[in-house]
Amino acid sequence: MDRPNQTLQQLVSPEILFEIQTSFLKKYGVAVCIFDDSIHPQLTFPDSIPALDKLPAEQKNQFKLFFDPAFLDIISSSVNRQHIVQSFGDDSLRRAIYPIFFAEELKGWVVVLQFVKQFEPDRDEHFLEALSRVAQKRSPMNFIQDSSVTTSTNDINLYSRELLNVVQLFLEAGLARAQISPEQPDDENEKNGVAKSKIGILFCASNGNIVDSILHVAEFLGYRISDFSDLNFFRDLLATDYDREKIRVLLQEGTTSKTSAALIARDGSHMTADIQLIIQRTKAGIIGFECHLSTEDREALALEELDTTAPEQYLSYDEQRIMGLRNIYAPLQQQLAALVNPLVSYLAQFFDADTGNVRIKKRLAEIRALSNSLSTFANQLRFYTQKKLPDMTQTNLNELVKNIARKIERLLPEEIALEVNLGQLVETVALNPEHIVHAVGCLCKNAVEAMPDGGLLSLETHMSPARNNQEMVTISIKDTGMGFPNAVQDRLFEPFVSTKSTVGAGLGLSAAYGIVKSHGGHLCIKSRHAEGTTVFIYLPIVQAGNQTVQEDKPSETSVKGHILLVDDEQNLAEATAMALRREGYAVFTSNTCEDALAIYNKIGDKIDLIILDNQLVGASGKKCAQDLIKKSPRISILFYSGADDDLELMAFIRSIGAGWLKKPFATQELLARVNSLLSRNKV
Structure with a gap:
């Protein structure tokens, strides 16, 4: 042009x-x-x-x-x-x-x-x-x-x-408008370098917000031109999930190939339109795109009427801004972790201290609550800012979602029902199970909080259209709650954006965003005011061998040993795992005996040592150890607990040749016990 x-x-x-x-x-x-x-x-x-x-x-x-x-x-x-x-x-x-x-x-x-x-x-x-x-x-x-x-x-x-x-x-739109005369025949417009169009052109920002339009787009869809300033191409004009995903893929690939999609008019009717995308770039990157629209007779293609009293919206967000904020918060997260992790590790050793002083016990409980909040805050920010690929394992996604559902169901209020629908997927997907569980957990927590009067929480899995020639699987989390309020819709995935006044609120969605991005995936959200929200997690189907291991984890050739840590006290578990990883151990964590058994079934041949907290939700450490010994009689086990007066437990520990550590313990004491048990295995 x-x-x-x-x-x-x-x-x-x-x-x-x-x-x-x-x-x-x-x-x-x-x-x-x-x-x-x-x-x-x-x-x-x-x-x-x-x-x-x-x-x-x-x-x-x-x-x-x-x-x-x-x-x-x-x-x-x-x-x-x-x-x-x-x-x-x-x-x-x-x-x-x-x-x-x-x-x-x-x-x-x-x-x-x-x-x-x-x-x-x-x-x-x-x-x-x-x-x-x-x-x-x-x-x-x-x-x-x-x-x-x-x-x-x-x-x-x-x-x-x-x-x-x-x-x-707007300059691009103004130039196109100056070069197109509505009275010109289509072939004359095409000579001027504009794709042949019986409808017109939409000019959109990179996030889909409509900036301007020319020719008859507004008239064709039943809008006034001024209405477009409040509309988003993906959210308000594309009628199906498939079309939204397809258009996003074309934009990412930078193709100008033509496609077709169902559009939603202002009156709710659908019509099929031919679409050609032209991406607008500067030296700084993509700033938006032109959407050239053409179609046949509108009346011949009008379909069923939709309910427009509460239009369902695909919420848009500025990807470039979110990535910029991740860069801003990354140094803060690193400084915070340097302060928080040693502090939490130190405090965790005193929480189970045996004291008869009721006042001290009360103060310790208050400090534990603050420590938990601080650790959660730092952990959520870490997930949001992470850029390195996490360790990936080939995982049955449907089984993972079923395990998540079982955990969630135990915690749901009586007035909220849970529905799980698992689709036909590939056998396994390369992902980090711990991270994905955390992401889905954050989204489910948000969903539950959006239904204070009860409702339905749904978890689903299904295959999705290819993205950049990459097959995708989808996890969706749906609620029947209040929907996203207008005040936060423009700032999705930004840290600390929340309608709640709780300290540290507004990090769950950000953490989920960071986790999914680190897996090479993306998030999409649709919401209907006062009727609910659905969050889609799209994950690429890749082999674990094609992923790069996170740099701060030891390589297989330098690993001292593989340890399965089972503890439902999150702060102590994270501090213990961190200390072990610094010493060169590969650590797998679990917070229930059930999960520990599932992990051992998959990678038991790699596990050199199991560290067990004796007080677990749902089962004692002793019962968990007995179940693990049935699978591998020679497995080494290290128990830790805040009490040493359980004679039956002590007798059991001696009978199986396990190690014992009393809380609180020093890091050097933990490492000495671990080294001792692993050295005994090599003899």
């Missing part, structure tokens, strides 16, 4: 630019302005900015200085094709300036002003006075600019790139 030298004003209307400004202020609390290539502002300073609400009108007006062309360092940014980020007032305010290049031509600049805090007249008196002096004397901006940007600018860069992508999509 030829790209004539048209200005920003000719391609994007002032009304659209105003809508962009309003959207970013509402979504992120940032002020934005867009300048043309002559450095003329196309927008005025926003009237109402939450961070300035406590200032009088005169002081609010002083902030217009940051959008004044005389105080913008944008000439150098255009020459170097680079963006600029500045901070002011000890990093209480940040400004980013990005050049807009379209078809290798400079069209203007986007400027984003991020308010890091709420400004107040008294507290920020010195900065406001300095800003006033700069405005009155037209002094250089460096009088109030920080000497360096010392803190993270990831947020403002994310906002700015998103704004830049949106503007570029």
Whole structure:
């Protein structure tokens, strides 16, 4: 397509630019302005900015200085094709300036002003006075600019790139509109480089949000053009799961091949349309796509009416933003783990201490609760930020889901029913069972919390269409609860986004996202207000040998031994496993005797030692040991417990030649017992 030298004003209307400004202020609390290539502002300073609400009108007006062309360092940014980020007032305010290049031509600049805090007249008196002096004397901006940007600018860069992508999509739409005349015959439009279309073109952001449309798309689907700004192509226009998945695959593969899909009109009717996707890219990556639509007579293809009183929505999310947030939180997670793991390991040794002091016991119980919360918080954040592939084993997915269902059923309130539907799958899938159990558990917990008055929780498995030439299996978790509230729909999978006020809330969905991503899979969510939500986990079917083992785990050639750790006290189990792995042992964990037996049935020939807590939910450590000995009479076992006055247990331990460790114990004591038992096996 030829790209004539048209200005920003000719391609994007002032009304659209105003809508962009309003959207970013509402979504992120940032002020934005867009300048043309002559450095003329196309927008005025926003009237109402939450961070300035406590200032009088005169002081609010002083902030217009940051959008004044005389105080913008944008000439150098255009020459170097680079963006600029500045901070002011000890990093209480940040400004980013990005050049807009379209078809290798400079069209203007986007400027984003991020308010890091709420400004107040008294507290920020010195900065406001300095800003006033700069405005009155037209002094250089460096009088109030920080000497360096010392803190993270990831947020403002994310906002700015998103704004830049949106503007570029509108430029693309404006150019296409300028080159297409609705009165032209289709073959003439095709000569101009636009795919033949009897309907028109949708311009969508990378997450599917509709930015603009041309020709007759809105009319054909029964919408007004202004309605499209609130619609998402995947969620609102595609009628079937299969079509949504198919279109996502085509986008990922970057193909321009034509396909067909069922579309939903505003009145709920369906019609089949031919679709061709054209991906819009910049040097920074994919910013969106054009969707060229054509079809036969609408009336001939109209199908059954749908219930539109509460339309089911496929919730969209900004993949690029989520990946950026994972990078931001990763260093925090590493620092948190360095503090939390040793602390939890140390505290766990005292929780079962034998003391007759009731007050001390009560305090220990309170510390244990805090320790559990802290450990869970750190663990969820670890799952969210992980990027390395976890250890994979070939696993029967249906059996895994059945085991998950059995555990969940024991914990469900009486008013919630559980339904399990297992489809015909391949025999095994390469995955990390512990991680997938955790992800499904988080999603089931969310589902249960969404049904305070009771309902139905459903777990299903089935095969899915291929994605990037890769076969997929799906686990779906469905509830009949409240659905996702509007307040969080735009921020799916972001940490700490929750309607609950509990400390650490809002990490379950993020952890599940990280786990599924580390498996090479993806998540999809659909929700119907007041009627329920379904979360789909898509996992690729690969062989375990094709996966890369996580780098911080010992390789098979360097493993000192394989240990099965059975303990339902999560904090102590994690601390113990961590200490053993640091010493070079491969550790498999289980929190019930039933699970331990299942693991041993699969990999018993590799297990060198079993560490058992004597107090397990559902069965004692002694009973578990007896069941394991039936499978392998010569297996080595190490018991630990908080009490040593159980004479029957002690006699049993001596009779089978097992080891014994009393809690609390030091890490070196644990390692000494483990080494002793494994050395005895080699004799």
